[in-house]
Amino acid sequence: xxxxxxxxxxxxxxxxxxxYADVLVEGGTIAALAASDSDCARAWTADRTIDATGKYVIPxxxxxxxxxxxxxxxxxxxxxxxxxxRAAAWGGTTTIVDFAVQPRGRALREGLDAWHAKAExxxxxxxxxHMILSDVNEGVLKEMxxxxxxxxxxxxxxxxxxxxxxxxxxxxxxAMQRASGNGGLIMMHAENGIAIDVxxxxxxxxxxTDPRHHGEVRKALLEAEATHRAIQLARVAGSPLxxxxxxxQEAVAELAQARTAGLPVFGETCPQYLFLSxxxxxxxxxxxxxxxxxxxxxxxxxxxxxxRGLRTDALQVVSTDHCPFCxxxxxxxxRGDFSKIPNGLPGIENRMDLLHQAVVDGHxxxxxxIEIACAAPARMFGLAPRKGTIAPGADAxxxxxDPQARxxxxxxxxxxxxxxxxxxxxxxxxxxxxVLSRGDVxxxxxxxxxxxxxxxxxxxTTCQYLP
Ligand code: DUC
Ligand code: ZN
Ligand code: ZN
Ligand code: ZN
Numbered sequence: 001x002x003x004x005x006x007x008x009x010x011x012x013x014x015x016x017x018x019x020y021a022d023v024l025v026e027g028g029t030i031a032a033l034a035a036s037d038s039d040c041a042r043a044w045t046a047d048r049t050i051d052a053t054g055k056y057v058i059p060x061x062x063x064x065x066x067x068x069x070x071x072x073x074x075x076x077x078x079x080x081x082x083x084x085x086r087a088a089a090w091g092g093t094t095t096i097v098d099f100a101v102q103p104r105g106r107a108l109r110e111g112l113d114a115w116h117a118k119a120e121x122x123x124x125x126x127x128x129x130h131m132i133l134s135d136v137n138e139g140v141l142k143e144m145x146x147x148x149x150x151x152x153x154x155x156x157x158x159x160x161x162x163x164x165x166x167x168x169x170x171x172x173x174x175a176m177q178r179a180s181g182n183g184g185l186i187m188m189h190a191e192n193g194i195a196i197d198v199x200x201x202x203x204x205x206x207x208x209t210d211p212r213h214h215g216e217v218r219k220a221l222l223e224a225e226a227t228h229r230a231i232q233l234a235r236v237a238g239s240p241l242x243x244x245x246x247x248x249q250e251a252v253a254e255l256a257q258a259r260t261a262g263l264p265v266f267g268e269t270c271p272q273y274l275f276l277s278x279x280x281x282x283x284x285x286x287x288x289x290x291x292x293x294x295x296x297x298x299x300x301x302x303x304x305x306x307x308r309g310l311r312t313d314a315l316q317v318v319s320t321d322h323c324p325f326c327x328x329x330x331x332x333x334x335r336g337d338f339s340k341i342p343n344g345l346p347g348i349e350n351r352m353d354l355l356h357q358a359v360v361d362g363h364x365x366x367x368x369x370i371e372i373a374c375a376a377p378a379r380m381f382g383l384a385p386r387k388g389t390i391a392p393g394a395d396a397x398x399x400x401x402d403p404q405a406r407x408x409x410x411x412x413x414x415x416x417x418x419x420x421x422x423x424x425x426x427x428x429x430x431x432x433x434x435v436l437s438r439g440d441v442x443x444x445x446x447x448x449x450x451x452x453x454x455x456x457x458x459x460x461t462t463c464q465y466l467p
Contacts, residue, residue, distance in 0.1 A: 002027045003047050005439060009036050010052025010400060013366050014059065014389050015375035023057060025396040028438035032392055048441075050434060052400045058370055059389050060094025060125070060397030060437065061352045064377035065244060065268065065319030068098050069118050073342030074333060078324045081122040082452045083417040084348055089442045089450055090415045091349035092432030094125045094397035095378075095387050095458065099156060101132045101165075108133070108143040112152065116457070123455025125437050126397070128383065130154040130187060134164070136171035141178045151459020153382050154185040156244065159226045160193035160294060169233060176237035183462035185380070186234065187242045190226035190251065191218060191295055200339050211288030212281045214338045215296040223295050224250035231258045231265055240264035240466060242380065245321050247273040247295040249305030256314035264466055266380065268317040269306050271354040272297060272345050272422060274363075280422075289331040290420050292341040293321065307363045310372055316465070317380060318355060318372045322348035324418035346418045350409060354423070356401070356430035382460035396439040405431035415448075 005025040012021045012033065022041040024032040034041035068084040070077040079087065081098075088096055100115035102108050108131055115129055131152050133140060144155060157172055158165035167175070172188075179186050199217035203209075208216075227243055231254060234241035246252060246267045258265040272293060277300040280291040291297055309315040323344025325331055334341025347354075355373050358364045364372070378388025386395045407413075407430075409423040435443035442450030 003439065004045065005048045005050065006044050006046040007050045007052050007057055007398065007400065010055045010057035012057045012390055013370055015367055015371035018366065023390060023398065025436070025439050028396055030390060030392055030394050030396050033390070050400060055433060056401040056403055057390065058399050058401050059374040060399055060435065061092050061373050062095045062377040062383060062388050063088060063093045063320050063322070063348060063351060064097045064317060064381050065321045066096045066098045066348055067321070067323035067344065070101070070323060072323070072344070073340070075325065075330050075342055077344060078326050078330065079322070079348070079417045081119040081127070084322065085123040085125045085127065085455055086448065086450065087349040087415040089124045089435055089437065090432070090448065092352040092399040092401065092435055093348065094435065094437045095127070095383060096125065096348070097128045097130055097381055099132050100129045102134045102140065104135045108140060108147060112147070119457070121453045124442060124450040124452060125455045126458050127455055128381070128458045128460050130156055132156045132165060133167065133175055136167055136175050141174060144175070144178050144184055145182045148182045148184050148462065153183065153460045153462045154187055155179065156187040156189065158189040158193070159230065160189050160191040160196065162193050162197055166193055169229070172230070173233050173237055176234055176239040180237050180239035185242055185463045186239055187244050188230045189245070190223060190230050190243050192222040192226045195222050204337060204339065209337055211286065211292055211338050211341060212278065214292050214341065215278045215281045218294060218296045220248035220250050220298060220302070223248040224254055227251040227254040231263065234265065235263065240266070240463060242266040242268065244268050245270050245295050246315060247298050247302065249302045252305045252309040252314055256309065256312070259314060266317070266465065267309065267315040268319050269310070269315050270319060270321045271347055271351055274303055274306055274358070275354060276422060277303070286332070286335055289334055289341045290327055290422060291345065292331070292334070292338065292343055293323070293345045294343045310364065311368065316372065316376045318351065319377065320347040320351050322346060324416055326419045328419055345422050346416045347422065349414055349416050350423060352432060353407070353428045353430055356403065357428050360429050379464040382462050382464060383458060384464050396436050398436040399432045400434040401430065402433045403430050405429070405433070407431050
């Protein structure tokens with residue numbers, strides 16, 4: 001017999017509507033919705049009833065940008081697929097899309113196989129992969145077609161990190177041309193890495209070695225320039241473009257202009273750019289290292305442009321770029337040389353809550369919260385209609401969210417495998433109370449009831465965001 005669960009009495013919020021409804025789950029999928037006090041809903045019998053009175057019933061979060069167990073900066077990001085996806089579940093995120101990496105000079109397949117091996121049997125929630133192209137050549141272009149065919153439908157390129165992940169404009173154009181033919185989505189790390197490296201060298205030579213100089217050399221104008229160039233290259237190639245981790249207001253302006261012109265150009269930002277700033281990078285001693293990521297945190301003034309971009313659809317998605325490194329032993333690799341601080345911030349557990357706080361603070365409506373955190377990433381990355389919404393036929397990835405719970409973010413209480421919180425002491429209104437992943441309760445009233453290996457690999461269709 002298929003197990004039946006009913007979630008009763010909550011306010012069901014999707015990107016499209018808000019309605020008091022009961023939700024019937026059969027096995028791993030949503031079977032039906034019906035008005036909470038209707039005869040139809042009252043007639044449902046179930047093995048398990050979850051009382052959501054006074055709570056929101058929302059789709060599980062979709063985090064389209066994570067780096068679990070990523071070798072980077074002479075070390076590896078500190079969350080494994082096991083710890084990172086468990087932390088995701090605690091925070092109400094039930095699908096992640098992580099970045100498999102092409103080893104330089106090797107085949108995409110080799111990188112993809114390595115990522116499958118890391119994740120298989122380890123995940124608490126469902127997962128999928130993008131592919132990072134670190135060395136575009138003829139063989140790689142052919143492999144892109146194969147990967148699209150098997151559900152890896154997006155490819156990240158770097159205009160930054162010369163000598164590591166960097167692609168030149170010719171390589172970028174070729175990959176975009178290929179994507180325009182096979183339906184792949186090009187994701188761009190848009191920063192002019194060649195110019196940044198000159199400024200890094202000059203800063204270090206002048207003795208400017210503290211973490212705050214990381215923010216000073218990675219200039220907003222060099223993000224805007226790269227964003228502009230990526231947009232023009234995508235136009236020439238006839239491919240859509242998704243710009244990751246947008247932080248500079250000048251880059252938002254480039255995206256807004258392109259979208260106003262009707263181009264298939266999309267943008268993502270991350271909680272750290274909405275809630276943190278260069279003030280954090282300038283914290284005394286070496287504390288600023290905790291906030292070193294790329295693109296970098298910006299002066300506070302940029303935040304208003306990001307919120308506006310999220311409201312006006314210049315930006316479509318908020319992902320975390322979760323790439324945690326412990327302060328002790330990892331961030332510390334860059335004492336005396338900011339360029340050696342491993343780049344990345346933790347946040348996979350905090351995204352849904354920080355964005356709910358943005359609803360409380362008046363930056364976003366509740367439906368826009370669900371759009372940018374669940375529905376848009378699901379459509380963008382070919383996970384809809386299974387993920388990102390609450391509708392009959394969709395996976396039963398559901399969060400019973402308490403909009404009144406009070407919590408204080410802290411490394412003492414979080415579940416990410418990292419020794420600090422980027423939001424230490426921040427007070428949040430709202431918390432995921434109970435979380436279902438394909439019908440299984442993985443968080444039950446703030447107790448973890450999931451398991452490593454419950455999460456499945458999800459092959460993706462191509463981007464569903466295009467008209
Ligand atoms: N930026 C980060 O901060 N970390 C991982 C990779 C990236 O581009
Ligand atoms: Zn990046
Ligand atoms: Zn421009
Ligand atoms: Zn990233």
